[in-house]
Amino acid sequence: MNNSAPVLEFEEIRKVKGIKGKDLLDIAINEKIYISSICAGRGSCAKCRVIIKEGHENLSPLTNLEKTYLNKEELEQGYRLACYTKLIGDGYVRIYIPAESRAEPQKMLVSGIQVKTALNPIVKKYFVKLPKATLEDRRQDWERLCDVIKEQVGLKELIISYGALTELANVLRESWAVTVVIRDDKEVLWIEKGDTRERLFGFAIDVGTTKLAGYLMDLKSGETLASTSSPNPQAIYGGDVASRVAFAMKDKKNLKLLNKLVIDETNEMLKKLCGEAQVNPEEIYEVSVAGNTVMHHIYFGINPKYIGLSPYVPTVGEGIKVKAKELGIKVNLEAYSYGLPNIAGFVGADTVADILASGIHESDELSLLIDIGTNTEIVLGNKHRLIACSTPAGPAIEGGHIKYGMRAEVGAIEHVWIDPDTYEAGYKVIGDVKPRGICGSAIIDTVAHLYKANLISENGTFKQDLNSKRIKRETENTEYVIAWSYESAINRDITFTAKDVREIQLVKAAIRTGVTAVMDYMHIHPKDIKKLYLAGGFGTYVDPQSARTIGMYPDIPLERVRFIGNAAGAGAKASLISKGIREKAEEIRRNIEYVELSTYPKFLEIFMKATYIPFKDKLGFPV
């Protein structure tokens, strides 16, 4: 350790070298010490709370912003927001990262629904036998191979990849019986000696904002041989797409950096999956990528900047193919990486995958699909017509802006119920450990149960005439205690505040506004909706009754609700084993109508009504 640099000790973790002028979050990220952060240091999520145990004098003074996020008790204990605390002195600083600020393995949804499709991958293998070159038959190798493929397989007007061209002569001289790998009946990607038709593999990846899920697929059987998931390593530069875009905009190098992080992680996944399934990465001939538009663009090295700026236009919507080697993905030298199509800036291939997984594009029934997330996508329609919109629901359902909010990690309360008579609470914790906070599904439960127990009114305010020790009115921010300090892992009461309720009102209002707008656009009444599909990691865990209680969606009978999980992975897999799925995805992209919510005529009126629990006009079209 450099003697001249100040020493920072992260208690229970390790000592690191401090860099003067940098904030504590930055220093921790550089040292791969993970502190929770959703807003990437923009001071808006207040998740990066740390306790300074020693060395206050070496740090920048407390800011007003921190004073609004931290209460008196916390300030006395030495709490700071890591992203607002700069190292300014040369002395020793000791920092404790409390349990609620530690980033832990998240509850991740890898499986997803299976999209039904016939096995018909875009890459295929054919075994052919060539007549040996002789002085009497001196056709060039490539012309000879073309003749034989035309004769024995029936494909013509083929092209050959550069890599295959340079290897062709050597492979043929080892064996005149070869297996050719042909993509889209058009390009000979590779030539393998002998008959290797049984071994043909693909890799599908769902590039989520928060996590990556990878699948090694057998393209001969359509089966998933192995799957894995890991956090999206870009998360250290911001928890949501907006902060990734902002980071990419800040400096030209940042796009490369974000791209490299996710490509490196892809290669790690490939190494792991290939090891497990005993597949040589060179036997992987196609990579299929699904994600939201920003993740898609960054994955393919395309600047997402203009997705983040009005009028929020992506570079490309249609499905794209790029040689995997251009991206640095370590599979066969000439394999392609295919990116599923995007509909708009905030409606990406993940939504196309949702539609494919739900099947609404092929159904007569009118269906509503909601993929709930920081950015929520809504699709309404059937096989005749599809309408999509997107709505920035904000990070609250991932735990952001919520006092004890956290991601769906071990230690998060995932479900809450309140007895309307006693006002007592029950809850369930992920991993069955002592709770550290509450995650999205429990947050929705809490608001629903506070409303059903008559603890809060239609406009979200706590009622005044309540008498329960669960209600704390010590500050103007009234709180309901979900878990007492002795039950918790953080030695403090885990509460849900009046401000938290308002945050969720905004989230659900944003979603409800989108739902209402697409229904209004199509002149649809809730009773016309025959199916409601809830998608996305959050959509899988949320209690649909709680969501309906707070008015996140209109009054649709619960038996019409279907969960399709995280469809992006299923979409990537399906597009790998079926060309038809790619064509369908393209068709969906071309035909779907996109409604821009921010310029929708009745936007403000609907939004205002939607902030009420469950909605201002309980009756009447279109709610």
Added chain:
Amino acid sequence: MNNSAPVLEFEEIRKVKGIKGKDLLDIAINEKIYISSICAGRGSCAKCRVIIKEGHENLSPLTNLEKTYLNKEELEQGYRLACYTKLIGDGYVRIYIPAESRAEPQKMLVSGIQVKTALNPIVKKYFVKLPKATLEDRRQDWERLCDVIKEQVGLKELIISYGALTELANVLRESWAVTVVIRDDKEVLWIEKGDTRERLFGFAIDVGTTKLAGYLMDLKSGETLASTSSPNPQAIYGGDVASRVAFAMKDKKNLKLLNKLVIDETNEMLKKLCGEAQVNPEEIYEVSVAGNTVMHHIYFGINPKYIGLSPYVPTVGEGIKVKAKELGIKVNLEAYSYGLPNIAGFVGADTVADILASGIHESDELSLLIDIGTNTEIVLGNKHRLIACSTPAGPAIEGGHIKYGMRAEVGAIEHVWIDPDTYEAGYKVIGDVKPRGICGSAIIDTVAHLYKANLISENGTFKQDLNSKRIKRETENTEYVIAWSYESAINRDITFTAKDVREIQLVKAAIRTGVTAVMDYMHIHPKDIKKLYLAGGFGTYVDPQSARTIGMYPDIPLERVRFIGNAAGAGAKASLISKGIREKAEEIRRNIEYVELSTYPKFLEIFMKATYIPFKDKLGFPV
């Protein structure tokens, strides 16, 4: 300099570090000290003569092979063949490279004939104006561009290069009026802001075994903006294609090495030409490559090994396109490198270019085309039918195997004439300096004039009853003195020996056999041949009368002879400015018939007759 390594001093050049066990030619090549060598150290050309001035004891003993190539006088002077002399001791060695063994700038043919063609390059520029993205018109950038190109240019179903895709958003945000570069009406290679239609460039390269010729072309006007040539740097690994193939076969790394040499030289040429013409390499959107099949394969990184082994089959015959970046050529990131089609292992794109330049594929007249070189290609036919064959004429016409033979460099005698009465000789030297040796054209002249002066007989032997001081009979290898030692730069008589005559008999017999075989195959009599095209660097300088005198080709009136120079460069240029030329080249490749000479039924009979001067049967079909 490493003290433990032996020191070699190349007199007048520099001292270098010696490596024990290596031969002097190898050491010199590694140090970029150029010693003439045609056979690449196989001990067959005897061109790498050096004089050891000091340190004989540190070198391997004189070999029998050297004793056959070097005469008594030379051995006394300390002559050795550098490729057969190994460094074995630790002491100092001083080496002198005599004038005749120094590689000097060669006489090079850059211009070539112009192939007539309409201006219609495969890459074109279009200027389009896009409606700006707004909240009302949120088409993605690529979809928007496609719509506009369809509307304003009429092209549809376009694809976009990966590089252009990653830059698209940025370019459009700088200007919604852009110039798109489109290849083959299909792929958007690049997008430039504003109207840049006036600047569209291409690079054509003729990859000769001995030299490279590069041309910077203006694709808007079809004009050559600048041209340059340089020796093919691969020549240090062998002067002819056979030795390049042999070198590539020896070790896997060698193909890469040969490829890198020629690509590096390409980039040097590009730098020079772009500097001269004030063109940014990124404005070059297509590279066109012509050469013989071996040069073509090495240029594109394809192993030429199997061209060198029976049945002499190349990897690919049809025209190929490979992204220039795959080859490391520094032009626009997404430009393609196009290789003109090859007909067979030893009939390459250079021959296709010869045909295009001569126009015989479009003529009613029956024509004969001979591209004379170490490997000589012969084409006979007209627009109805074309027959090609190739014949390994050997290196003698490039100066190999000829006692004072040398390449057509400064100091080479290029023309010789002999007075049939006095037997006195006259000559002309390239660069008008004192001669160091004689090059191909003069070698043919010498044999023709020795024959016409009745100094040699039909079977090539010197007549016995001659009385002239020009005839030296000191050894059994009778010599004719072309230049006396006092006239020469090497202080020795420059002579032409009986053995030299025999070498040329073999060369011309090889060529004449090919010519006779294709004529026999088509049942053609010399009088039917309306045009004789002589092609290639050698074909341009040779005196057609001398060539006819020795019987290199049948008795065709001299007024029917046409010179088309080195057509490969012209072919590369034409294919750059015209798509039509590429289609024609492909048509030629598909339709031409190839006659394999070595398996031709009458081969030995014809060859035997062809060794006579001018031919055994002076009358009668088919000569």
